Amino acid sequence: MNSTLRRDADAIIRSSLNAVLPDEAVRRALNAFAPRGGRVLLVAAGKAAWQMAHAAVEALGRVDGGVVVTKYGHVKGEIPGVTCCEAGHPVPDENSFAATEKALALVQGLTAEDTVLFLLSGGGSALFERPLLPGEELQDITSQLLASGADIVEMNIIRKRLSAVKGGRFAQACAPAEVFSIVLSDILGDPLDMIASGPAVPDTSTCAQALAIAEKYHLNLSEQAKTLLQQETPKALGNVTTRITGSVRELCAAAANACRELGYEPILLTDQLCCEAREAGSFLGSIVRTHTGHGKKLAYIAGGETVVHLTGKGLGGRNQELALAAAPAIAGRNAAVFSVGSDGTDGPTDAAGGYVDGETLAALAAKGWNVFDTLQHNDAYHALRAVEGLIMTGATGTNVNDVAVALLRD
CATH class of the missing domain: 3.40.1480.10 (MOFRL domain)
Incomplete structure (x- = not known):
């Protein structure tokens, strides 16, 4: 050598x-954060979720509750007021599903005065998930896509249609509360609806694209999965503000x-x-x-x-x-x-x-x-x-x- x-x-x-660590990026994005006076809840998902959440709570002083879901080995300690979970990546596992349930429970029953600080980074597609079909089948479809050579955009077009939180559906679950989303981009060109499959972004992809990808890679799908690929995702969201920070x-x-x-x-x-x-x-x-x-x-x-x-x-x-x-x-x-x-x-x-x-x-x-x-x-x-x-x-x-x-x- x-x-x-x-x-x-x-x-x-x-x-x-060192130049692309999220701490300063999160603090910079929080300059535009203006809660409405109610509760402030934090949900962070992705490989950088713990680091982003740690920086956010340090900057804000406190939050009224929170859930972090990140990859195994990525939690580096406790964060005051926040439950930190580790889960599977690149294939979601039972811990992915359990942590996401905690996040969904956290944002139930919110009012228009409340704010959800949503911190998102790459890896969230696997880590942040409530499947609309059996978990084992979602894992199998994810594995098929990984083995086929499908790119990240193609994978996410499929995955967001099989999920109760992707493709803008998490933001819908937070309504009428405002969602302030800080996104660390891991996709070329920074398409917001594709980063971690866009849980708080209107979806720009279509059912026709999803079906074409399934055919392109000869995915082995159940009838339930085929039906889900034909159900359209949210195309407009009125309760979300997004700040994108950090990129390749x-x-x-x-x-x-x-x-x-x-x-x-x-x-x-x-x-x-x-x-x-x-x-x-x-x-x-x-x-x-x-x-x-x-x-x-x-x-x-x-x-x-x-x-x-x-x-x-x-x-x-x-x-x-x-x-x-x-x-x-x-x-x-x-x-x-x-x-x-x-x-x-x-x-x-x-x-x-x-x-x-x-x-x-x-x-x-x-x-x-x-x-x-x-x-x-x-x-x-x-x-x-x-x-x-x-x-x-x-x-x-x-x-x-x-x-x-x-x-x-x-």
């Missing part, structure tokens, strides 16, 4: 993630600043990356090959969210696959490619992403790993672990997509 490049990569990751654009800008401070010339390729993870890795590797020999320190940055089409039963995540796929292209060069999820978790693993450099391919071969076979088996985690290529950050408390960087030191 190239220790200089790895040290630079770790510094860029650390600086980038900020993450990319922070990465560029960190690269610049280390002497690299940063080039932003895109902040809307949305292709197969292994294709993105191969592309970044090919950029390194093109620009080798120019005598400069260059950093190519791509933010967004790639997808993985499962063809094997190994362990890994999209960021790990992206990095591993770049290894053959940059072999022998004074270069590195790394990719990291801003939430600190990549797929069903304890890693945030993966790192490779010009020495990785040879190191893998020496330990019996073939990159192509490993990608076919979706086993990037074990391959990268064998060559110290995993990026471990732990839960970060934020969630604004991923950032991938190709570093070149000529």
Whole structure:
């Protein structure tokens, strides 16, 4: 492993993630928060829910009750007046359903004088859920979508029609109380109705789109699920104010600043990356090959969210696959490619992403790993672990997509 490049990569990751933590973003959004004089209740859902709720209660001083539902391992302590729950992601589980019931119970019987502070971040689609069909079937449909390679927008168009809280239905449950929603975006272009499937936003998608997606991916659906896909979601809500804060654009800008401070010339390729993870890795590797020999320190940055089409039963995540796929292209060069999820978790693993450099391919071969076979088996985690290529950050408390960087030191 190239220790200089790895040290630079770790510094860029650390600086980038620190820049998009939600604490300041939440406090900034609360400048526009004006409760009507009644009770103030807090509901937070998503991977960044605990961090957002902690910042909000600290800024407000107190709330009259609250529920946080976040991913396992993401609750970092008690918050005064707030019940903190952990649940399943990316597939909802019984704890997802139980925590959502607590949130719905909290907002029952409110008046027009009351306000619900709703803090939303990515991951909320799985974590914040009351299914309109058996929980086991919802879990199965979610798993089918994940395995098919469907993107996050397609998944949410389906999921919001199978839910009593998605697609604006949670805001309906809070009425006549006002809902003040602060959203940490994890979807490219920040479409509000798609972030965590838009529990407090009118839905812009249609039943026809949902049915087309079900057909596109050959989803195995019950008659009940097919009927739900044909029931339209709320198209207007009169009790919601929304502030969007934080996005992959900020993450990319922070990465560029960190690269610049280390002497690299940063080039932003895109902040809307949305292709197969292994294709993105191969592309970044090919950029390194093109620009080798120019005598400069260059950093190519791509933010967004790639997808993985499962063809094997190994362990890994999209960021790990992206990095591993770049290894053959940059072999022998004074270069590195790394990719990291801003939430600190990549797929069903304890890693945030993966790192490779010009020495990785040879190191893998020496330990019996073939990159192509490993990608076919979706086993990037074990391959990268064998060559110290995993990026471990732990839960970060934020969630604004991923950032991938190709570093070149000529």
